Amino acid sequence: MTWLSDLMRPALQKLKPYTNARKEANGFVPDIAIDGNEFPWPPFGTKLPLNRYPDPQPENLLGKIAALWNLHKDTILISRGADEGIDLLIRLFCREGIDQIVICPPTYGVYKVAAEIQGAEVLKVPLTSGHQLDVEGILNVCTPNTKLVFIPSPNAPMGHFMRREDIFRLCEARAEKSLIVIDETYVEFAPEPSGLLPDLTEYPNLVVLRTLSKAHALAGERIGFVIGQPELIQNLLKIHASYPLTQTSIRAALDALSPCGLILGKERRKIIVNERKRMAELLPKSSLIDSVFPSETNFLLAKTKDSAEVMRKLQSFGILARNRDSEIPGAVRFSIGTPEENALVLKALDIAVEDASPPLRLFSARRQTKETSIGVTVNLDDPGFLRIDTGIGFFDHMLEQVAIHGGFGLGLDCKGDLKVDMHHSIEDCGLALGEALKGALGDKRGIGRYGFTTALDEALAQATIDLSGRPYSVFDGKLPTPLCGQFPCEMTEHFFQSFAVALGASIHIAMQGDNSHHMVEAAFKAVGRALRQAFKREGTALPSSKGVL
C-alpha cells in the first residue's frame, strides 16, 4: 500500500472498475465492431460516428495535451470540465461524516457544494488581509482526516495568483497526508511561463486542475483535466463514468488544440487581456465603483458602492454580471467580453470613453474535403505569428512570402492527399487562404482598394490587386522549367486563380526571368506586397463610389 491508496476511501481501494470489450481486446482494432450493441448507421444530420461509443480517454487528445503542457500522458485524466475533476477527487478520498476538505474563502463555490454532496466536512480558512494563503491557519485546522485542500490560483473571484512559496510550503507540511489541489482554470490568461505543472514531479501530493472552458472557448463542451501522479490518475479512472466524454466534445477539443485553433485562441486571449487592462482603468471612473481587484484572468472583480444598483443599471442595458456581494460586500464580477460588449458595459455605468479603435481583423477558416483538411488563421493587424505546414516545403516557403510581405500573421495547416498529387493541397490552400483573408477584411471599411508593386530578384514580377469583390485572375509569364524542387510550376497560376476566387479579388500577375524558382518566389512576394497596401486601413470610409465592395 502506498500513502496515496491509504488516503483513499477504503471501500474504493479494492474496487473492480467496469470494463468493456474494447479494453479487454488489448489493442486489437476490429474492422467490424459488434461488441457494443451500437446502431450500425450514424444518426441524422452528422458526419461524426455518433452511433459509436466514444473512447473513454482518447489517446490523440491525451497526446496533444501532453505535448502542449510537456507532461507524460499517464499523469493526465480528461474529465467533464474541471468541476468533474473536483467531484471525482472528493469521491475518491472523502468518507461521509469522517473526512474533510479545506477551502480558503473568498473562493470558488463548487468545492464546498461537491464536498457537501459527498457528506464531507468543509473547513474554512479565509485568505489573509493581503488576500494570500494563511498557511499556518490551514496547517492548524488539518486533522489526520483532512484529505484535500482546494486552492484556485489565479483566485476566483478575485483574479490574482497565490504565492508559489506558500503552496510549496503547504505541500511539504502535508506530504503524504493531504493532496494540495491547485485549480488553474484561468492560468492561460497570465503571461507565460506560469502555473505549477513543472512542479508536479517535485511535490507528489500536488494536483493541478486545468480546463478548456475559459481560455480555449469550450465551456459548452465540458473538457477539463486532473493532472497528478500516475497512481492518482489510475484510481480516478476506476471511479470515472464508463464513457465520460462525448464524440463531439472530443472533436471540439482536438480542433481547439490544432495548430490554427491554438493560434486563434492565443490571438483572442491577447484581445481579452488588453480589454481587461482597459476596463480596469475605466471602471473606477464610475461614481458607483470604488476600485477593481488586480486580475490576471478574463474577469475583473469590482468593489462597488451599491452592488444592487450596479446590477440594476447593467440590466437596463440587457447586461447580466455576477453579484458577489454575499462573499465580499459590494463586489460585482465582470467577465471581459468583446470590445463592443465592454463598450456597452461602460456606457451602462455612465463611463465616457473615446471612440474605440477599430476591431482587429482576426479570422479563422476551416476547409474539409475528401482530399484535404485545412485550418487557417490570419490577423491582418498582427504580423506576430507565422506557422505554415502544408507538407510541401517549397510551397510553405512561398506562403511565408505572402504573409511576411503582406504584413499579416498567418497560421496554415494542411493535411492533404500528397500521395496522389500536390494538386489538391495547393489548390485548396489557395481557397482556404482567400476565404480567411476575405473574412478578416469584414466590411472592408478603411482599407485601400488597390495594391500594386513590383518585386525584383534576377526575375521581375508584378502584381496588381483589386479587392473589389469580383474574382478575376490574369497570369502572364512562362516558367522555364516544369518543377521548382518538387513543386509543379504550373500550380502557381492555379493557386492564384483559386486564391482570387475565394478572396473575391482581381489579381493580375506578370513575370519574367530565367530561373523558375526566382520567378515563382518573386510572384508570391509581389502578391504579398500588393496585399499589404490593399489591407492598410486609412480612416473608416469604404474605398468605392458605390458604397459597398
Ligand SMILES: *Cc1c(COP(=O)(O)O)cnc(C)c1O
Ligand atoms: C469556471 C471555473 C471552474 C469550472 O471549470 P469547468 O472546466 O467548466 O468545469 C473551475 N474552477 C474555477 C475556479 C472556475 O472559475
